[in-house]
Amino acid sequence: METWYYVVESIDGDYANLRRTDIESDDLKLVARALLPENIAEGTQLKYEFMQYSIV
Structure with missing residues (x-):
């Protein structure tokens, strides 16, 4: 199983925008805060x- 690293760029209500940090990317991933x-x-x-997401 692979491992990916993200940073929380912004929080908008029940969702958070995540940006990958382990590769060069400006794309954002919208994830429900419940996850x-x-x-x-x-x-x-x-x-x-x-x-699963965990804090580094």
């Missing part, structure tokens, strides 16, 4: 592994 750790904020570094 993310509770205490995220803009700038939080996340790791996605085994279908």
